[in-house]
Each structure stands twice: as C-alpha cells, then as structure tokens.
Amino acid sequence: MKESIILSVNAGSSSVKVSVYSVAELGKSPPIQIAEAQVSGLTAPPASLKYVRSSSEVIIKDKAVDEKVSDQRSAFSLLLSTLVEDNSLPQVKSKSDISIICHRIVHGGDYSEPQLISAETYHHLEALNDLAPLHNANSLGIVQLCIEKLPEAKNVACFDSQFHSSIPEHIRTYPIDREIAKSNKLRKYGFHGISYSFITQEVAKVLGKRVEETNLIALHLGSGASACAIKGGKSWDTSMGLTPLAGLPGATRSGSVDPSLVFHYASDVGKLSPNSTKDLHISRAEEILNKESGWKSLTGTTDFGKIVSGAFGSDGNGGGGDEVMKLAFDLFVDRICGFIGTYYVSLRGQVDALVFAGGIGEKSFELRKAVVEQVGCLGFEIDQEKNNQKVKEVVEDLSKDESSTKKKVFVCQTDEQFEMARCCAENEEFW
Numbered sequence: 569m570k571e572s573i574i575l576s577v578n579a580g581s582s583s584v585k586v587s588v589y590s591v592a593e594l595g596k597s598p599p600i601q602i603a604e605a606q607v608s609g610l611t612a613p614p615a616s617l618k619y620v621r622s623s624s625e626v627i628i629k630d631k632a633v634d635e636k637v638s639d640q641r642s643a644f645s646l647l648l649s650t651l652v653e654d655n656s657l658p659q660v661k662s663k664s665d666i667s668i669i670c671h672r673i674v675h676g677g678d679y680s681e682p683q684l685i686s687a688e689t690y691h692h693l694e695a696l697n698d699l700a701p702l703h704n705a706n707s708l709g710i711v712q713l714c715i716e717k718l719p720e721a722k723n724v725a726c727f728d729s730q731f732h733s734s735i736p737e738h739i740r741t742y743p744i745d746r747e748i749a750k751s752n753k754l755r756k757y758g759f760h761g762i763s764y765s766f767i768t769q770e771v772a773k774v775l776g777k778r779v780e781e782t783n784l785i786a787l788h789l790g791s792g793a794s795a796c797a798i799k800g801g802k803s804w805d806t807s808m809g810l811t812p813l814a815g816l817p818g819a820t821r822s823g824s825v826d827p828s829l830v831f832h833y834a835s836d837v838g839k840l841s842p843n844s845t846k847d848l849h850i851s852r853a854e855e856i857l858n859k860e861s862g863w864k865s866l867t868g869t870t871d872f873g874k875i876v877s878g879a880f881g882s883d884g885n886g887g888g889g890d891e892v893m894k895l896a897f898d899l900f901v902d903r904i905c906g907f908i909g910t911y912y913v914s915l916r917g918q919v920d921a922l923v924f925a926g927g928i929g930e931k932s933f934e935l936r937k938a939v940v941e942q943v944g945c946l947g948f949e950i951d952q953e954k955n956n957q958k959v960k961e962v963v964e965d966l967s968k969d970e971s972s973t974k975k976k977v978f979v980c981q982t983d984e985q986f987e988m989a990r991c992c993a994e995n996e997e998f999w
C-alpha cells in the first residue's frame with residue numbers, strides 16, 4: 569500500500585511554516601515528518617527561509633529571501649517550490665504527490681471540528697475574515713492557491729478557535745446587550761488553540777497524567793501572544809477574545825487597552841471631545857490597534873529577540889541597556905504575569921505546570937526567568953542552569969528541583985503543523 573503525504577500549512581502573522589508528513593496507513597499509523605520549511609520575519613523584512621529535511625537535517629538556514637516574498641501567499645509559493653525542487657525528497661517529486669493539505673485557519677467562528685474545505689465552507693470562512701485581520705484572509709489566499717495548483721489534493725481547515733469551544737458561558741460572554749451579542753455572534757472565541765491542544769497532550773505525557781486530569785497555565789508567545797488556562801485537558805479561559813487583538817500585546821498588536829482609547833487617538837487628543845475623533849473611523853482604528861501598535865510602535869522593531877538584547881545591554885544584565893526596549897520587556901512581563909495570576913485563581917490553585925511556548929516563549933530564557941521570578945509567590949521556581957540551555961526536547965522541565973513540591977515550569981516546542989496532521993491522519997472523513 570502506498571504511503572499518504574500530508575502537507576500542513578501554518579500561516580502566522582509574521583511567518584509561514586509548512587511541514588510534510590508521510591503516513592504509512594491512514595487511521596492506523598502516526599504522521600512521520602519528512603521535511604519542514606519556513607519563511608519568518610515577514611513583518612521585519614528581509615524575511616528569511618529555513619529548510620530542514622527529515623526532522624533535523626538543516627539544508628537552508630537564515631537565507632534572506634527576495635523582497636517580493638513579502639506576504640503569506642508568496643511565502644507559501646516559495647516553500648512549495650523549495651520542497652518540490654529538492655531531489656533528495658523522493659516522496660514529493662511533484663505537487664500531485666500530496667494527498668491532504670491541512671491549513672491553520674485562525675478564526676473558525678462556531679466550528680468546533682476541522683472541516684473539509686468545499687465551496688460552501690470556503691465562503692463561510694470568508695465571512696469571518698474581518699474577525700482575524702492578520703490571519704484569515706492570508707490563509708484563505710493560500711487555500712485558493714492550493715486549489716489552483718494542487719487540484720488533486722484535499723484541503724482541510726483546522727481552526728485555532730476550536731480548542732476553546734469548551735470555555736464556559738460565564739467566561740466567554742461579554743457583558744453587553746444579549747440580543748445583539750447573539751445576532752452578531754459577539755463572544756470570546758480564543759486562538760492559538762491548535763498549539764494549546766499539542767501542548768496539553770505532550771505535557772500530560774511528561775507529567776505521567778491522563779489529559780483529562782491535566783491542569784495547566786500555558787503561554788503561547790510569538791508574534792501574536794496569548795495565555796490559556798487548561799482545566800481537565802480542556803480550555804477553561806484564554807486571553808484572546810472575539811478577535812486575536814485582545815489580551816497580551818504582540819508584534820504589531822496593542823493587546824487589551826481601555827476600549828475608549830480608540831475614541832481619543834486622533835491628532836488633537838488633548839481635547840478629549842467627540843470632535844477630536846471625528847476623522848477616525850472604526851476600520852482605521854482597527855488597523856492602528858492590529859497593525860501599527862505593539863512592539864513595532866513602542867520600539868520600532870517587531871523582532872522580540874532585538875528587544876531582549878536591547879533591554880539587557882552589552883553585559884547581559886541591563887548595563888548599557890536601552891530604556892525603550894526595557895520598557896517593552898517589562899510591560900510584556902507585567903501583562904503575562906497578570907494573566908498567570910488570574911488563571912491561577914480561576915483554576916483555584918490546582919495547576920500542574922506553567923508552560924512556555926511560541927517563538928519568544930521557546931527562545932527567550934530572559935523572558936522566562938523574569939516571568940517565573942515574578943510569579944514565584946504562587947509556588948513556581950525556575951532552575952537557571954536548565955533555563956539557559958538551548959531547548960532540545962519537545963517538552964523540557966525547567967523547574968528548580970524536580971522532586972520538590974513546587975509547581976512545575978516547562979518549555980514546550982509547540983508544533984501546530986504536527987497537531988493538524990495528526991488530526992487529519994486520524995479522521996477518515998478527510999482521506
């Protein structure tokens with residue numbers, strides 16, 4: 569029997585990551601990664617390309633890509649040709665070797681399960697584009713390209729919001745007019761759920777617990793950042809809301825601000841009168857908060873790595889550090905700790921572990937250290953030596969004393985592409 573090839577596509581706000589899997593027998597065997605490629609830094613050009621064959625053979629690393637590769641769709645085209653043109657990847661000699669493509673779609677509205685993409689689902693998802701302005705339209709652009717260029721493959725939509733369909737009503741409800749909330753579907757949806765689902769399963773394995781018994785506070789900190797309270801293996805609360813703008817700040821997103829701030833953002837803000845905002849329309853305000861805020865507006869860079877090195881200065885301890893970078897770093901730590909405190913109480917202290925993931929969570933030991941030190945009063949403690957090492961395993965225990973009664977601190981190399989492939993390989997409907 570011929571193996572099946574699954575391509576998983578993860579279009580984030582600053583990157584596109586694809587992974588290719590071979591599945592010996594759908595429904596019976598797990599996906600085995602045969603290649604992985606990504607274009608990152610789309611918000612801080614030039615973007616860079618990385619290509620890894622198998623799961624660790626690095627073929628291309630940090631290669632600056634042509635300036636024309638400036639959005640998610642062109643990045644995907646480059647990734648697809650990188651895979652197909654690699655003669656040492658015999659499983660993907662041509663595009664027609666790919667049988668299933670799973671797409672990360674950030675906003676899935678009321679969908680609580682992945683969907684095979686038909687004309688109907690496509691149009692349904694298109695209607696949600698405005699609710700994830702940095703994501704959904706880009707992902708659908710990639711879906712469209714796949715339909716054109718790989719007509720034989722099946723396209724499956726996996727939603728970032730689906731993991732959060734378990735959030736209880738009193739948490740997902742906004743205190744506004746109930747009728748309007750219902751008719752306009754205004755509620756907390758939550759995102760990064762594919763990542764949280766992966767994290768929950770992998771951390772439960774390391775804890776030696778069943779997923780249904782696992783309680784976590786997980787942090788997915790990338791270009792977009794969020795926190796999630798996981799109770800009994802399910803999402804109990806998360807910091808993003810109706811859209812991925814709410815909660816923590818991001819590369820170009822403000823995160824939560826006083827909603828009235830929008831009405832006072834115009835040039836003559838000092839007056840604070842209705843006239844001061846007469847020229848600021850809602851769509852423009854959304855653009856400002858989604859695309860012109862966050863690290864970019866505060867520091868001039870969307871690269872959090874630069875913010876960390878700027879904040880800590882030449883001696884790594886803050887000596888000679890840049891004040892604005894330090895402000896951004898401290899602000900992020902403050903907002904993250906706010907959610908940890910809230911979720912700790914919301915979970916009534918029944919927390920097995922605090923988990924860091926996402927580009928920043930996995931790479932910045934400085935950020936992990938600062939956060940864990942601040943929430944030390946809740947019983948978390950980090951081992952500096954373990955924290956300073958480059959992360960190698962899928963899940964690593966960074967807790968101070970592994971045998972103590974202290975709460976655990978983990979870092980998890982999250983894998984949204986694998987989570988989507990696993991789901992497609994298990995679900996007969998998509999074969």
Ligand SMILES: Nc1ncnc2c1ncn2[C@@H]1O[C@H](COP(=O)(O)OP(=O)(O)O)[C@@H](O)[C@H]1O
Nearest residue numbers: 580582583790791792871872873927928931932
């Ligand atoms: N060594 C590092 N220290 C801190 N942040 C880093 C480091 N390396 C990468 N990052 C940050 O990780 C973020 C990208 O995270 P990622 O989860 O890959 O993004 P996306 O949201 O596009 O999926 C960027 O802000 C990048 O600057």
Ligand SMILES: CC(=O)OP(=O)(O)O
Nearest residue numbers: 580581759790792812
């Ligand atoms: C939902 C979201 O913000 O995703 P990303 O961090 O990948 O942009």
Ligand SMILES: [Mg+2]
Nearest residue numbers: 580581790791
């Ligand atoms: Mg991401």
